[in-house]
Amino acid sequence: MKHNQTTKNRGALSNPEGRFEPLTYEQVDDGWDREEETLPPLETCLLPETAKTIISRNDSPDLGFEQSINPYRGCEHGCIYCYARPSHSYVNLSAGLDFETKIFYKVDAARILERELNKARYVCKPIVLGANTDPYQPAEATLKITRSLLEVLKDHQHPVILITKNTLIERDLDLLAPMAKNNLAKVAISVTTLSTQLKRIMEPRTSAPAGRLRVIKHLANHQIPVRVMVAPIIPMVNDMEMEKILLAASQAGASHASYVLIRLPYEVKDLFQEWLTKHFPQRAEHIMSLIRQMRGGKDYDAQFGSRMRGEGAFANLLATRFRLACKRFNLNNAPSPELDLKKFRKKDNTDFKQSSLLDEMTG
Secondary structure (H helix, E strand, O other), X not given: OEOOEOOOOXXXXXXXXXXXXXXXXXXXXXXXXXXXXXXXXXXXXXXXXXXXXXOEEOOOOOOOOOEEEOOEEOXXXXXXXXXXXXXXXXXXXXOOHHHHHEEEEEEOHHHHHHHHHOOOOOOOOOEEEOOOOOOOOOOHHHHOHHHHHHHHHHHOOOOEEEEEOOHHHHHHHHHHHHHHHXXXXXXXXXXXXXXXXXXXXXXXXXXXXXXXXXXXXXXXXXXXXXXXXXXXXXXXXXXXXXXXXXXXXXXXXXXXXXXXXXXXXXXXXXXXXXXXXHHOOOOHHHHHHHHHHOOOOOOOOOOOOOOOOOOOHHHHHHHHHHHHHHHHOOOOOOOOOOOOOOOOOOOXXXXXXXXXXXXXXXX
């Protein structure tokens, strides 16, 4: 369904129904030839979400982690390619503009995390913040949910990995630096382009490329291990920047690098193609053709082992370019440091036990 409201500084161009919706809606010309009403720009709405648990677990063989926390559902950054967009369908909202404007935040996230870490059966493994949606998206500046989670993790000496494309992470250097000193924290900064113009249309509410490189430098200066993620790679849109991004990140202080091929699950494929048609009309078909060549003829293939990098000649070329660039720019020279699991400590105090008992009694 198209959206009449101004979508300036938004990634998606429309607000299609979610895949679980029983009805679809379509605008039609009723013949009255009336001028279309111009509505005000879309505003972001922050919605509280009560969660019973906070740590998500997965057994995907190609993710590299087993535990994650997503403080937010939906993301105001508005990245058109975001593979997390379809998650809004589970709450009967659109993966399009709804995903960018209706942001759910986990109420009392820190207290729930405290409770889960103190459970007798809990086994310490690194927790990733930002696996789905960015933990430092604009709402975090006021809600400070990510910071509250970091405070709990620091207090328990629990290892954490953060993934972000927002400079707001610099606010939490006072927590991350001492954690990194104890081998309890590392960070991945996503840099998809060095072009401010491309960033504005592809990921409109993220931090500027120069700001992300500055963050890499600041993290490195604080002895926090930092990785640059060239993610996602989109053929004929940003793949030609791969080497320049890796060089800039290396010069800023990144020690490791990775990349991921664009993923177009469920509703994302239609939203992305709509975006391509508007912003790259002359090469939209060629871009999709290259993507399909790397996905076995489909828009997306979720198969483990190939979904992150793709297959075929173009995918192999990307892999070779990445490997050679990393070697040239001194990235990935050594394995990424393993975070320390042995420092983790549970707490045992009366206040916590009473709080946990109350939680159980109230459901």
